[in-house]
Amino acid sequence: MNSAPTPAPAGLPPFRAIPDLIRENARARPQHLALRHGSGRMTWGELDAQADRVAARLQAEGLQPTQSIAICGANSIPYVALFLGGLRAGLAVAPLPTGALPEQLSGMVADSGARFLFADAGVPQFATAATRVPLEQLDTWLGSGRQAPRPVAIDPAWPFNIIYSSGTTGTPKGIVQPHAMRWAHVARGENYGYGPDAVAMAATSLCSNTTLVSVFPCLAKGGTVVMTEGRFDPAGYLALAEDARATHAMLVPVQYQRLMAVPDFGRHDLSSFRMKFCTSAPFAAALKADILQRWPGGLVEYYGMTEGGGTCILEAHNFPDKLHTVGRPAEGHDIRLIDEEGRELPAGEIGEVVGRSASMMTGYQNQLGKTREAEWYDPEGNRYIRTGDVGRFDADGFLTLMDRRKDMVISGGFNIYPSDLEAVLRQHPGVADAAVVGVPSQEWGESPVAFVVPHSGAPSAQELRAWANERLGKTQRLVDVRYLQELPRSDIGKVLKRQLRDSYQAG
Numbered sequence: 001m002n003s004a005p006t007p008a009p010a011g012l013p014p015f016r017a018i019p020d021l022i023r024e025n026a027r028a029r030p031q032h033l034a035l036r037h038g039s040g041r042m043t044w045g046e047l048d049a050q051a052d053r054v055a056a057r058l059q060a061e062g063l064q065p066t067q068s069i070a071i072c073g074a075n076s077i078p079y080v081a082l083f084l085g086g087l088r089a090g091l092a093v094a095p096l097p098t099g100a101l102p103e104q105l106s107g108m109v110a111d112s113g114a115r116f117l118f119a120d121a122g123v124p125q126f127a128t129a130a131t132r133v134p135l136e137q138l139d140t141w142l143g144s145g146r147q148a149p150r151p152v153a154i155d156p157a158w159p160f161n162i163i164y165s166s167g168t169t170g171t172p173k174g175i176v177q178p179h180a181m182r183w184a185h186v187a188r189g190e191n192y193g194y195g196p197d198a199v200a201m202a203a204t205s206l207c208s209n210t211t212l213v214s215v216f217p218c219l220a221k222g223g224t225v226v227m228t229e230g231r232f233d234p235a236g237y238l239a240l241a242e243d244a245r246a247t248h249a250m251l252v253p254v255q256y257q258r259l260m261a262v263p264d265f266g267r268h269d270l271s272s273f274r275m276k277f278c279t280s281a282p283f284a285a286a287l288k289a290d291i292l293q294r295w296p297g298g299l300v301e302y303y304g305m306t307e308g309g310g311t312c313i314l315e316a317h318n319f320p321d322k323l324h325t326v327g328r329p330a331e332g333h334d335i336r337l338i339d340e341e342g343r344e345l346p347a348g349e350i351g352e353v354v355g356r357s358a359s360m361m362t363g364y365q366n367q368l369g370k371t372r373e374a375e376w377y378d379p380e381g382n383r384y385i386r387t388g389d390v391g392r393f394d395a396d397g398f399l400t401l402m403d404r405r406k407d408m409v410i411s412g413g414f415n416i417y418p419s420d421l422e423a424v425l426r427q428h429p430g431v432a433d434a435a436v437v438g439v440p441s442q443e444w445g446e447s448p449v450a451f452v453v454p455h456s457g458a459p460s461a462q463e464l465r466a467w468a469n470e471r472l473g474k475t476q477r478l479v480d481v482r483y484l485q486e487l488p489r490s491d492i493g494k495v496l497k498r499q500l501r502d503s504y505q506a507g
Contacts, residue, residue, distance in 0.1 A: 012187045012332070012358060017154035017179060018220050019088040021186075023048055025222035029196065034219070035077045036244065037227040042077050044222070047084070049146050054085020056147030061116070065090030066158050068112050070130065072096040072105065073120030075206050075227045078138045080215075082118055083206070090152040092159035094174070095207040099491050100164075102126035104172070111174050111365055112162050156180035162365055163209050163306050174365030175306050177209075182216055184359040188330070189217030192300065193247065193274040198223030200248040201241055203232055203255060208492045209306040210280045214250035223247075234258045238268045245272040247297075252493035253283045260290050273297030279304070280492045282401070282419060284426070285323035288316050301326055303399065307374060309385025310335035310355015312399050325398040326391075333357040335399070336384070337391065338376060350392045352405055354384040361385070390417070407497055409438030409446045414475040416448055418497075421478065424471050425450055430458030435487050436478070437501045447479040451500050454483050480504075 022044075025034075030045030042050070058069065069086050071093060073079055086093045094112035096105055106126045109117055117130040118138070133141050160179045164172040194200075200218035202225055204211045218225050226244045228237055232255055241249070251259070256278060259265065276295065279302040291299050298318075303326035304311035312335065314327025329335040336344055337351030345351040354376045360383070363371035376384045390402040402408075402417045409416040418436035425434040433453040438446040452464065459467070465481040472478070482504070488496040 012184055015156045015180060015183050016186075016220075017087075018160075018182060018186065018216060019051070019084060019152075019154065021220045021222075022051060022084055022088075025196075025219075029222065032196070032222070033224045035080055035225055035227070037075065037077050038229050040077050042081070047081055050081040051085040051088050052149055053142045053147050054082055055088040055149035055152075057142050058086065058089045058091060058116070059149055060147075063089060063091055063115060065152055065154075066092065068092040068094055068114045068159070068162065070094040070096055070109050070112055070114035070117045071119075071135075072098060072117065072123045072207075073135050074098065074122060074230075075202060075211075076120070076135065077227075078135050079206055080219075080225070082135070082138065084219075087154075087160065088152065089149060090154060090158065092162055092176070094162040094164070095205075096164060097205065097207045097491055098123060100172075108164050108172070108174070154179055156183065157362070159362060161212070163207070163212075165306065173367055173370055175209075176362040176365055177306075177308065178362050181308055181359045181361070182212075184357070185213050186217045186220040189221065192277075192298075194218055194221040194223060196222040198248055198274075199244050199246045199272070200225050200250070201228070201237070201244070201246045202226065203228045203237060203249075203251060204493075205491045208280075210250060210252065210492045213279070213302070214248065214277060218248065232258070234262045238262060238265065238270070241270060241273075242268045246270075247272055247274045248277070249273065249275075250277045250279070252280045253278060253287065254281070254489065254493040256283075256287055256291060260287065260294070266294065271296050275300060277302060281494050283326075288323045289320070292316055292320065303327065303401070304355070304359075305385065305387055306361075307385050308355075308357065308360040309387065310353070310357055311359065314398075319398075322396075322398050325394070325400045327399065328397045329355075329399075330357070333359075334382075334384075336378075337393070338386075342376060344378070347393055347395075350390060350402060353387040353389045353391050353399070353401075355387065356382060356384040407437070409436075409448050411438070411441070411444045411446050411448065411475060413445075416476050418448065421448055421450065421468070421472060421476060425452060425464070425468055427471075428458075428464060428467060430455050430464065433487055435495045435497060435500060437497050437504070439479075439501060439504055441479070448476065449480045449482065449504055450478050451482050451484050451487060453486055458483075 026044040026048030034044045034047040035042040109128045117132045120135040159176050160182045162174045194217045275298045299316040301314040310333045311330045312327040313330045335355045388405050421436040422434045435451045441447040461481040469477040488499045
């Protein structure tokens with residue numbers, strides 16, 4: 001595992017290990033509901049006891065602090081209890097994406113160094129040196145009775161989890177996040193109403209940092225986490241949120257889009273909501289405005305990376321005139337812009353976003369070279385994480401994102417930002433969704449191509465292309481428009497532009 005210094009937490013309360021907070025919550029309110037999933041329920045007392053059983057069994061198997069286990073499966077109560085039990089034993093947990101190919105999963109388990117892989121029945125068999133334990137048989141594997149694990153004093157620098165970045169080929173990079181980083185998320189959660197009476201909805205996979213930045217603050221503060229079942233169902237989500245009297249939600253933009261399109265959205269009593277969060281993908285200003293108008297409670301957009309570094313926060317309910325931005329740097333987060341030569345840029349210039357804070361990955365698992373590529377150091381030697389995103393700060397210190405640097409199209413020497421073209425396409429009433437990528441061009445180097453999900457009654461693809469090109473600059477014009485039934489997305493809603501680009505080039 002690679003190691004790198006983590007900045008001293010700025011303005012944070014003294015470090016507390018999440019497994020210790022779980023214990024305190026269980027002692028304070030053992031009968032209070034901790035987890036809900038379908039018809040399943042688990043109280044705080046039961047969750048603490050199950051975490052103990054997991055930790056004790058893993059210790060009995062000889063696992064030592066900072067070693068790892070892997071989990072792969074759909075969200076479930078056993079999944080959460082297993083995750084917490086691994087942490088209580090001082091282990092790092094690698095939650096793996098269920099949508100990965102078997103050979104990718106094999107590579108991730110090997111890369112993480114996990115001795116045990118806990119997987120549910122939906123995960124295909126694949127070659128691995130780790131001992132595979134069916135999640136459905138977790139209780140059998142743990143044995144009968146309550147076992148007390150050996151106490152472990154967790155160091156803030158120890159790895160908390162290893163999250164594997166999304167990818168369509170090869171083995172994704174393992175992002176090692178320390179306990180200090182998770183504690184920073186918990187401490188920040190106090191600002192947004194997490195507490196013993198919080199009820200947080202979880203509708204994205206536990207393998208995603210998007211989910212964990214909401215689940216762990218809720219659990220650490222003694223609240224209740226309610227997990228949805230199966231594929232995301234907008235009507236079912238609204239009914240469950242109403243029944244559970246949910247106070248918090250973490251959703252990705254495509255989920256918000258589908259929820260706001262539910263015909264009887266306004267019939268649901270969502271008055272219990274205090275705060276809703278969004279992250280992981282571009283969040284359209286018009287969609288934010290619609291949510292603010294029709295869904296009670298505040299709306300917060302987080303901009304940042306799983307790798308950590310700098311986070312921007314847009315409290316949309318407080319800054320309705322800044323919905324086109326991703327907000328301002330969070331307290332204690334230092335965010336700067338650099339040019340292609342790594343030189344810091346002055347205010348008003350467009351450059352790559354780099355950030356530094358108490359929330360930073362240790363590094364990429366077993367990939368020192370990739371870790372170094374992700375780092376930028378200022379003249380004083382302070383470590384920042386590079387985002388690969390291109391943006392600009394306005395006069396009020398709010399950050400507007402242009403695009404991913406790798407997604408920027410350079411055509412005839414001109415920089416084209418796909419998000420600008422996508423915004424124009426979405427103005428057409430026949431367009432439900434759109435993504436623009438650059439494809440090789442013998443004449444221009446690269447040219448932009450649009451992939452569009454049409455509404456019923458949409459014009460032909462070529463008519464839409466002509467309509468868009470009338471509204472685009474000369475250097476931005478689309479060379480092609482392709483219609484799709486849906487855009488390929490990752491588990492947390494990110495459009496897989498590499499897959500679009502590859503499919504286009506394949507003909």
